[in-house]
Amino acid sequence: MNGILGRKIGMTSFYDADGKNVAATVIEAGPCVVTQVKTTDTDGYHAVQLGFGEKREKNTSKPLMGHFSGANTTPKKFVAEFRDFEGDKSLGDELVMDDVLAEGDLVNVIGTSKGKGFQGVVKRHGFGGVGDATHGQHNRQRSPGSIGAASYPAKVIKGMRMAGQTGNSRVKMKNLKVLKIHADENILVVKGAVPGHKGSYVIIEK
Structure with missing residues (x-):
């Protein structure tokens, strides 16, 4: 069986x-x-x-x-x-x-x-966050950081790990x-x- x-x-x-x-x-x-x-x-x-x-x-x-x-x-x-x-x-x-x-x-x-x-990127993908809370950081500890590139390719790459629906799969x-x-x-x-x-x-x- x-x-x-x-x-x-x-x-x-x-x-x-x-x-x-x-x-x-x-x-x-x-x-x-x-x-x-x-x-x-x-x-x-x-x-x-x-x-x-x-x-x-x-x-x-x-x-x-x-x-x-x-x-x-x-x-x-x-x-x-x-x-x-x-x-x-x-x-x-x-x-x-x-x-x-x-x-x-x-x-x-x-x-x-x-x-x-x-959920955000820290819980969804295990990102470390910004980490250092000093030197002008304000509400950025669990931020994804930069998600884009320079003038080329001037877009967000497909599959970029970002915040979104988690679980229920x-x-x-x-x-x-x-x-x-x-x-x-x-x-x-x-x-x-x-x-x-x-x-x-x-x-x-x-």
């Missing part, structure tokens, strides 16, 4: 096999339902779409209600597809964590990072080790940080 969907619960500390206290993230992973099976003949590529998390019917559009009813399941809050899905899965089948993951596996976790709003954390699995509670503990706020949905790729 290629992966599973889940929901970030939060962070904790965990003692690994060497007795070291490491930062870890707790994820509720699955169970997921196969809501669509794509084939090369009908869609041009092979993939399996999974659904996770319950959604109220009154907040679900009629086209989506038809989509989920075709898989004989309730509406799902979060859906994602996995290309070149390994194994035989049919429409409406349930996928649990034990089908995909085992302790010691390395996984990639994809999520949406926390939105920081409009798709982030993939690679090669996170699976420290612990509680299959009866659908709980997964991975080493390190995972993008997103508490309760946000994530994609776990093996």
